Amino acid sequence: MKYFCGIDVGSLSTDGVLIDENENLIKSVVIPTGASINKAVHRMREELGLYLEGVSLKGEERSRSLYFNQERVGLVATGYGRKRVDFADEYITEITAHCLGVLKDFPNTGTIIDIGGQDTKVIRVSPHGGVEDFVMNDKCAAGTGRFIEVMARILEWDPEEMWEKALSAKESVKLSSTCTVFVESEVISLIADGVELPLIARGVFDSIGERVKSMVNGLRGEAPFVLSGGVAKNPAMVHTLRNILNGDVYVPQDPQIMGAFGCALYSFKKYKSSNLTN
Numbered sequence: 001m002k003y004f005c006g007i008d009v010g011s012l013s014t015d016g017v018l019i020d021e022n023e024n025l026i027k028s029v030v031i032p033t034g035a036s037i038n039k040a041v042h043r044m045r046e047e048l049g050l051y052l053e054g055v056s057l058k059g060e061e062r063s064r065s066l067y068f069n070q071e072r073v074g075l076v077a078t079g080y081g082r083k084r085v086d087f088a089d090e091y092i093t094e095i096t097a098h099c100l101g102v103l104k105d106f107p108n109t110g111t112i113i114d115i116g117g118q119d120t121k122v123i124r125v126s127p128h129g130g131v132e133d134f135v136m137n138d139k140c141a142a143g144t145g146r147f148i149e150v151m152a153r154i155l156e157w158d159p160e161e162m163w164e165k166a167l168s169a170k171e172s173v174k175l176s177s178t179c180t181v182f183v184e185s186e187v188i189s190l191i192a193d194g195v196e197l198p199l200i201a202r203g204v205f206d207s208i209g210e211r212v213k214s215m216v217n218g219l220r221g222e223a224p225f226v227l228s229g230g231v232a233k234n235p236a237m238v239h240t241l242r243n244i245l246n247g248d249v250y251v252p253q254d255p256q257i258m259g260a261f262g263c264a265l266y267s268f269k270k271y272k273s274s275n276l277t278n
Contacts, residue, residue, distance in 0.1 A: 014041065027048055052066055094116075095131055101265065111224075113228070122135050148234070151201075169201065212245075233255060
């Protein structure tokens, strides 16, 4: 049995997936990236049950051979910290990784929306599968997982409580700013004015939804939409996007691991292709 692994090193979490040669999911792991990417990567390898062959006690002689249950593992990495996975066979972009992961479960996807910890990506899928075009918001934290965490902290809720309150709100407060710093000031002013907190919470998700809609429209993205990334686990975000995009928005069973899953599939496809060639 051959095994294939994918690791996605993101700003908030590091995700890992291990599949076999039948593309069955053997194991998936999600851990906080924290302050040290190297520690997160090392812990991920241990959590997945992988070991490197021939690593000396001093770490001076590091082999690239990776094993699981005595079998060689192919490994591909993605994410902003992917180059820290120094035992990877190959590195691919997050765009490619998420596209591969999503299309495995949703082959008819028109547009992929990936809301991560520090950026938002919208990917238009070609009619034949694969990336046709994409747009990325990586210059500002507004509209990302980090943005939601900041807003929840201001409202003195944890993120889960925030989405629960947002879903309970009958109306929304429109937030005019598009920058995290300015939105923070705007929210503080609304609190001082006595505006109900659930209305503000819903306004936060609506502002993210409008930003995503603008990206989708600029890319000429079409339904059906699939939402990947950690923020896809937030029911308020999914509800908001369904309303604002006015189209089908699907969520994978475990959207947070789509990047890592795509990497594992990429490793498998490379192995399969090389065997066919040989």
